[in-house]
Amino acid sequence: MAELLTAEGICSGYGQVQVLWGAGLRVAAGERVVLLGANGAGKTTLLKVLVGLMPAWEGSVRLDGADITGQRTDRRVRAGLAYMSELGVFPGLTIAENLRIGGQFVPRAALSRRIEELFDLFPDLAAKRRALAGSLSGGQRKMLGIAKALAARPRLLVMDEPSAGLSPLFVQQVIAVLGRFRAEGAGLAMLIAEQNVAFLDLAERVYTLEGGRVRFSGTVAELHADDALHRAYFGLA
Amino acid sequence: MLIGAVVAGVVFGLYFALVGLGLNLVFGVMRIVNLAHGDVLMLGGYAAWWLLSAFGLHPLVAAVLVLGVFIAVGYPLYYLVVPQLQRARDSEMLSLILFFGLSQMIEAVTTIAVGTTERSLPGRMLGIGPFILLGARLPKPWVFSGVVSAVAVAGVYLYLYRTRLGMLTRAVMVSRDEALATGIDVHRVSALAFGIALGLAGVAGVFAPFMLGSITPAMGPDINLTAFAVIVVGTLGNPLGTVAGGVIYGVALMLMQTYYSSWANLLPNLLLIAVLLVRPEGLFGRKTRRA
Numbered sequence: 001m002a003e004l005l006t007a008e009g010i011c012s013g014y015g016q017v018q019v020l021w022g023a024g025l026r027v028a029a030g031e032r033v034v035l036l037g038a039n040g041a042g043k044t045t046l047l048k049v050l051v052g053l054m055p056a057w058e059g060s061v062r063l064d065g066a067d068i069t070g071q072r073t074d075r076r077v078r079a080g081l082a083y084m085s086e087l088g089v090f091p092g093l094t095i096a097e098n099l100r101i102g103g104q105f106v107p108r109a110a111l112s113r114r115i116e117e118l119f120d121l122f123p124d125l126a127a128k129r130r131a132l133a134g135s136l137s138g139g140q141r142k143m144l145g146i147a148k149a150l151a152a153r154p155r156l157l158v159m160d161e162p163s164a165g166l167s168p169l170f171v172q173q174v175i176a177v178l179g180r181f182r183a184e185g186a187g188l189a190m191l192i193a194e195q196n197v198a199f200l201d202l203a204e205r206v207y208t209l210e211g212g213r214v215r216f217s218g219t220v221a222e223l224h225a226d227d228a229l230h231r232a233y234f235g236l237a
Numbered sequence: 238m239l240i241g242a243v244v245a246g247v248v249f250g251l252y253f254a255l256v257g258l259g260l261n262l263v264f265g266v267m268r269i270v271n272l273a274h275g276d277v278l279m280l281g282g283y284a285a286w287w288l289l290s291a292f293g294l295h296p297l298v299a300a301v302l303v304l305g306v307f308i309a310v311g312y313p314l315y316y317l318v319v320p321q322l323q324r325a326r327d328s329e330m331l332s333l334i335l336f337f338g339l340s341q342m343i344e345a346v347t348t349i350a351v352g353t354t355e356r357s358l359p360g361r362m363l364g365i366g367p368f369i370l371l372g373a374r375l376p377k378p379w380v381f382s383g384v385v386s387a388v389a390v391a392g393v394y395l396y397l398y399r400t401r402l403g404m405l406t407r408a409v410m411v412s413r414d415e416a417l418a419t420g421i422d423v424h425r426v427s428a429l430a431f432g433i434a435l436g437l438a439g440v441a442g443v444f445a446p447f448m449l450g451s452i453t454p455a456m457g458p459d460i461n462l463t464a465f466a467v468i469v470v471g472t473l474g475n476p477l478g479t480v481a482g483g484v485i486y487g488v489a490l491m492l493m494q495t496y497y498s499s500w501a502n503l504l505p506n507l508l509l510i511a512v513l514l515v516r517p518e519g520l521f522g523r524k525t526r527r528a
Contacts, residue, residue: 053417077420085418092411093404101408101419104401148419 004029004156004189005050005081009059012049019045020212022059027156027191032202035193036233037209043193044086046209047160050191051083052076078105082154086164088145091134095125098133098144102151111151118147121180139170146177156189163196171198178202197233208233242495243488244373248383250487252448254480255386255441256460257467258393259434265410265474266430267319268329272336275460276343277435281307281442282452283347286356296362300385300443307439311432319431320424340457347454355451363447382444389440390480393433397476406430410474466505470512472519481521 005027013019019042027033037043048054050061052073061069063079073083082102089098099118103111119126122143128136133144142162149157162178163171179202181188192199200206200220208216208229216222216229224230260274271277284306285299294302318335325331364377397403405426409416416423445452445460463486471482486508493501512519 051418072422073417074420074422083418083420085415087412087415090408090411090415093408097404097408100401101404101421104405104419104421 002029003027003062004031004064005191006062006065007046007050007059010046010049010056010061011058012045012054012056014045018057018212020049023209023212023214024059025191025207025214025217027189029155030187030189031204032190033192033205033207034199034203035191035207035209036195036197036200037193038195041209042212043195043209044160045212047083047158047191047193051081051158053083077152077154080155082149082152082157084145084149084157084159084162086160089133089136089141089148091132091141093133094130095133095136095144096129098148099151102148104152106152114151114153118151122147138165139167139173142166142170142174143177146174150181150188154188156191159190159192161194161196162192163194163199171196175199175201238495240371241373242491244371245375245379246488246491247484248370248375248379248487249448249491250484251383251386251390251480252379252441252444252483253463253467253486253490254471254483255389255437255444257464257471257479257483258390258476259437259441260461260464261468261471261474261479262393262430262434262437262476264468265476266406266427267323268413268474269319269322269332270329270336271434272333272461273340273343273457274434274438274464275457276340276347277307277438278442278445278460279347279452279454279456280343281439282445282456283351283356283442283454284439285443286358286446286452289358289362296358296443296447297385300440303439303443304436308432308436311435312428314435315428315431316424319427340461344454344457351454353454355453356446357451358446360447378447382447385440385444389437390477393437393476396433402426402429462505466508469509470520472521475519475521478519478521482519485520 003026008024010020010023011018023042023046025033025035035043035046045054049056052071056069060067063076063081068076068079090101093101096115099115100111103114106114119129124140125144125147133141136144162174166174175198178190190202192202203220206216206218206220206223207214216226256278260271263269263271281303284303285296288294288299288302289296322328322332322335360376360378363381366377367374368377368380370380397407405421408419408421409423409426413423467482467486468479470485471480472478489508490501490504493504
């Protein structure tokens with residue numbers, strides 16, 4: 001598969017505090033990759049560097065082989081990258097407005113069609129299209145966040161802890177929705193930063209991040225085969 | 238007398254909404270308190286006075302010119318000042334200091350340029366005689382200024398709720414971080430909002446001589462206090478709540494001036510304290526579900 005996103009030797013942090021120490025990863029076109037790590041491992045920081053919300057002190061980020069390390073987020077979004085933060089939505093805007101903002105760079109007519117497609121995929125949202133996103137439950141907000149991120153038909157969906165704040169039932173719903181996009185074979189690549197191993201069901205490859213460094217890179221089966229990592233992420237089971 | 242005070246209060250309230258609107262727009266989009274807001278308004282007043290004295294231009298024409306010029310100045314001024322402020326560690330405190338300094342500078346330069354003499358514009362330019370509204374007799378310049386204010390407020394509403402850029406502006410108001418994450422060009426949206434805010438303050442300044450009696454280079458801080466009272470009552474960061482804040486302030490002011498005139502100057506302070514104690518999120522603050 002052709003390389004879509006490549007990050008190498010990323011060092012970054014906040015003020016004087018360095019969080020990432022030479023982290024790197026690759027996502028191929030249409031591939032689903034999970035970035036596993038505990039709280040404070042640097043997952044969010046790495047994703048922010050990838051989407052241009054934080055500068056890389058060292059290292060490079062490439063999209064389709066082109067160096068985008070210093071590029072602004074809006075340019076990366078235009079190039080086919082979508083980022084779903086932990087918040088994921090604009091609570092003070094309506095559901096329809098959230099989707100229109102997600103597809104802000106799509107021509108008007110095409111965006112209207114796309115929004116109707118998304119409402120077909122997420123009927124709960126369609127029924128409340130004029131309601132404020134802030135009035136939705138946590139699970140519904142997550143669904144809206146996914147729909148908003150998909151409004152522009154990105155080639156790569158980067159997600160920061162989609163399970164955050166959700167009960168196990170809603171986590172399964174989110175995984176099922178994301179799995180549906182995989183099943184449809186839409187060519188959508190995903191990079192999901194998580195600490196919840198349930199998301200490995202979606203993954204073709206896994207990276208683990210510890211202390212700002214990538215410790216493991218491989219398939220889910222290889223992760224299970226590594227005793228130390230298996231114990232760290234799956235306990236004794 | 239009561240109806241007259243209320244009707245005049247509503248007309249004044251529309252004007253006060255215009256006075257506060259720009260301040261609230263800047264706060265809502267940038268989370269910055271523009272302490273030079275009142276001085277920008279004052280500049281708008283002097284621009285109208287100069288355009289009339291030098292070229293005989295009607296205040297309405299002056300308002301259109303001031304709106305365009307102030308937006309054109311505000312847009313690059315944003316890029317010159319605000320991004321650097323937002324990168325600083327304590328950006329809110331720094332913005333207070335910077336805009337306070339800017340306020341002092343504008344006042345000083347204006348004083349050097351035009352002196353400290355109070356200036357006014359002839360009220361007859363906006364109509365002669367009273368205008369009867371719901372039985373109340375109001376000077377025509379008040380009604381004219383109130384109508385222009387209502388048009389300006391409606392324009393801001395149309396911008397925010399009927400245009401793509403306005404929707405992006407509201408998104409930045411809701412969450413700057415999420416706006417950045419979604420790929421919104423936050424600086425472009427903010428720069429435009431900053432320019433519009435300065436333009437609105439300038440237009441309010443054009444009509445200040447008719448509504449407030451006169452203008453002086455030192456009027457900025459008093460205007461700021463009034464604008465603060467209006468936007469705190471109407472909810473900080475919610476530009477359209479400013480309209481309700483303005484009307485409440487205007488009606489309260491007119492009632493005070495009618496029945497307890499010697500206490501009227503205390504009104505902005507009283508309203509600020511009362512709202513902050515009883516309902517700090519503002520009378521029209523909206524709560525969202527958190528789970």
